[in-house]
Amino acid sequence: MAKRSSIYILSVFVPIWTFLICSFCKELSLIRKCRNIDSSYTSLSQRVKEQYDSNRRRNYFPEVKLSRNSYEDYTLNYRRQNDYGHVYPRENATILMLVRNSELEGALDSMRSLEDRFNNKYHYDWTFLNDVPFDEDFIEATTAMASGKTQYALIPSENWNRPQWINETLFEERLRAMEDEGVLYGGSKSYRNMCRFNSGFFFRQTILDNYDYYFRVEPNVEYYCDFPYDPFRIMRLKDKKYGFVISLYEYEETIPTLWHTIEEYLEANEGAILSKEDSAYAFLTDSGLVGKHYPIVEASSDYNLCHFWSNFEIGDLNFFRSDEYKNFFETLDAKGGFYYERWGDAPVHSIGVSLLLRPDEIIHFDELGYFHSPFGTCPASYAVRLDQRCRCRSNDESVIDIAPHSCLMRWWKNGSGKFFLKEK
Numbered sequence: 239m240a241k242r243s244s245i246y247i248l249s250v251f252v253p254i255w256t257f258l259i260c261s262f263c264k265e266l267s268l269i270r271k272c273r274n275i276d277s278s279y280t281s282l283s284q285r286v287k288e289q290y291d292s293n294r295r296r297n298y299f300p301e302v303k304l305s306r307n308s309y310e311d312y313t314l315n316y317r318r319q320n321d322y323g324h325v326y327p328r329e330n331a332t333i334l335m336l337v338r339n340s341e342l343e344g345a346l347d348s349m350r351s352l353e354d355r356f357n358n359k360y361h362y363d364w365t366f367l368n369d370v371p372f373d374e375d376f377i378e379a380t381t382a383m384a385s386g387k388t389q390y391a392l393i394p395s396e397n398w399n400r401p402q403w404i405n406e407t408l409f410e411e412r413l414r415a416m417e418d419e420g421v422l423y424g425g426s427k428s429y430r431n432m433c434r435f436n437s438g439f440f441f442r443q444t445i446l447d448n449y450d451y452y453f454r455v456e457p458n459v460e461y462y463c464d465f466p467y468d469p470f471r472i473m474r475l476k477d478k479k480y481g482f483v484i485s486l487y488e489y490e491e492t493i494p495t496l497w498h499t500i501e502e503y504l505e506a507n508e509g510a511i512l513s514k515e516d517s518a519y520a521f522l523t524d525s526g527l528v529g530k531h532y533p534i535v536e537a538s539s540d541y542n543l544c545h546f547w548s549n550f551e552i553g554d555l556n557f558f559r560s561d562e563y564k565n566f567f568e569t570l571d572a573k574g575g576f577y578y579e580r581w582g583d584a585p586v587h588s589i590g591v592s593l594l595l596r597p598d599e600i601i602h603f604d605e606l607g608y609f610h611s612p613f614g615t616c617p618a619s620y621a622v623r624l625d626q627r628c629r630c631r632s633n634d635e636s637v638i639d640i641a642p643h644s645c646l647m648r649w650w651k652n653g654s655g656k657f658f659l660k661e662k
């Protein structure tokens with residue numbers, strides 16, 4: 239009887255147990271499988287979400303009001319686009335480089351940078367000027383590097399060399415004295431020719447006759463960011479005559495009598511040029527506290543020594559060709575200060591444009607990262623730096639924008655823009 243009942247139990251319960259255990263195992267593996275599916279779905283959807291997020295961020299990016307260091311927001315409706323095959327409209331403009339044959343390598347560095355950051359879309363012409371003929375190597379290599387047409391001109395000697403009326407004895411004497419004082423380029427004759435040429439003759443070169451705008455480029459400079467617009471186009475559409483990126487103080491020992499000459503010029507031309515109130519005169523003479531800083535150098539005249547750094551400049555050639563500017567230059571030139579002292583083209587251009595133009599005709603391009611040893615400028619906004627593929631840090635030591643030795647804040651205050659800094 240006991241045997242029969244245990245057979246009965248075995249034959250009934252074992253299959254049931256087996257069935258139950260099997261079902262449980264099956265369930266277990268199903269759960270595991272489900273978990274696997276679940277986790278793979280989770281990671282997939284995570285991936286999709288991230289992709290979507292980054293796409294969304296990229297698309298969203300240009301539409302955000304970026305915290306930028308700009309007062310010209312409406313010039314900046316820039317949207318990075320896939321522009322293969324896109325034809326960009328061009329202005330009547332050329333990129334311009336005064337350069338020596340021996341500076342070929344530095345010229346190519348600057349060209350490569352500007353082509354990458356700007357000109358590979360537009361293919362503006364490159365114009366090269368030299369006081370001696372360009373050699374074959376220079377012409378070949380720069381033509382290969384340019385995405386636009388290249389052209390080369392020899393500067394007429396009367397536009398470059400010291401004029402006959404310069405007193406040679408006095409000139410040599412002053413040259414030696416400045417060299418002894420350790421003035422930068424104080425003993426260089428060719429540097430003086432270069433400064434005078436850039437102040438009063440570059441725009442008279444016949445090779446430039448058919449252009450309206452120029453963009454000055456020097457060897458060994460770098461453009462840190464993609465250009466978010468065509469600056470020539472901004473110049474024309476917004477009626478700008480002069481554009482800069484860096485402004486700083488001049489060494490006073492290179493221009494001891496320049497401001498005195500300017501005062502004579504102002505007196506002689508009163509009524510014929512803009513009044514001090516209508517021009518950017520205040521930018522040149524304001525020496526009050528700006529931000530945390532007074533001028534870093536005590537100037538001995540009313541000129542605060544602020545100037546636009548002319549190794550980067552974008553300008554309207556018609557302004558420089560005007561009788562007003564030519565008269566301004568000739569008044570200065572007649573004093574001989576380009577040779578007896580060492581007047582630079584940067585203060586001369588800066589004073590010229592500040593006196594002869596309205597502040598709103600001068601533009602600070604604050605989105606264009608740039609470096610010419612030893613100073614640079616870099617957009618302050620992190621978002622802008624990403625968007626324009628910048629390779630600079632705005633807090634780098636070399637970045638001068640709001641450093642004590644920069645005049646940019648004086649421009650914001652007295653020129654155009656940054657109106658919240660204006661006292662009036």
Ligand SMILES: Nc1nc2c(ncn2[C@@H]2O[C@H](COP(=O)(O)OP(=O)(O)OP(=O)(O)O)[C@@H](O)[C@H]2O)c(=O)[nH]1
Binds near residue numbers: 337367
């Ligand atoms: N053809 C020619 N170009 C010159 C001469 N001297 C200077 N330049 C160019 O004029 C521009 C200004 O000269 P730089 O030597 O760069 O003067 P700088 O910028 O004040 O000084 P750096 O700090 O040395 O760059 C550059 O584009 C030079 O290539 C010269 O004698 N002949």
Ligand SMILES: [Mg+2]
Binds near residue numbers: 549
């Ligand atoms: Mg230079």
